Amino acid sequence: MVGSMGVNRGGVVAGMLLAGAVIGGALGAPARIGGPAPLSLAQGSLVAPRLVRVVVHVAGWVAHPGVVEVPEGSLVADAIAMSGGARPGARIDALNLARVVVDGDRIEVPGPSDPVGSVRSGESELISLNRADAEALQKLPGVGPVLADRIVAYREANGPFERIEDLLQVPGIGETKLASIRDLVAVP
Secondary structure, eight states, X not given: OBOTTSOBHHHHHHHHHHHHHHHHHHTTOOOOTTOOOSSOTTTTOOOOOOOOXXXXXXXXXXXSOEEEEEETTOBXXXXXXXXXXXXXXXXXXXXXXXXXXXXXXXXXXXXXTOXXXXXXXXXXXXXXXXXXXXXXXXXXXTOOHHHHHHHHHHHHHHOSOSSGGGGGGSTTOOHHHHHHHGGGEEOO
């Protein structure tokens, strides 16, 4: 529809959206599937939202280890890309590349011979159910030597844990125990 000034409003909006996408790409903003639009049209405004950046430390087998800034909502994969990408032989399969990073995260990209026993997120260190020994498992609340040994024995008999919920198969772990340690463990 043409307005009173002879301008097609739909074309103007589409052009502005395209310009925003091009500018965002030129600024190095990581591409995200299903992310927010670069311009906020829902509120009737054509003003781009303020870009919030978070600071993360990318270490290990990346081209340029160190501190990087990424837009809020970026993924672990985005932070690794901002560090020049993983070096050949890096074990990126040990990381959750789809996890959203938060300010202060340390992302350790393991090399081919590096042990992968924990994942650091912010100030907390997650214990890997598939790599931790019985002593490390005892750091979990309510997990003593007997239960830690059962977790290791279950893993040795049945293979690696595929999901955290698989802990319910270990004798002595019920829903309450699982709820108390769920946020402290990982299965990478």
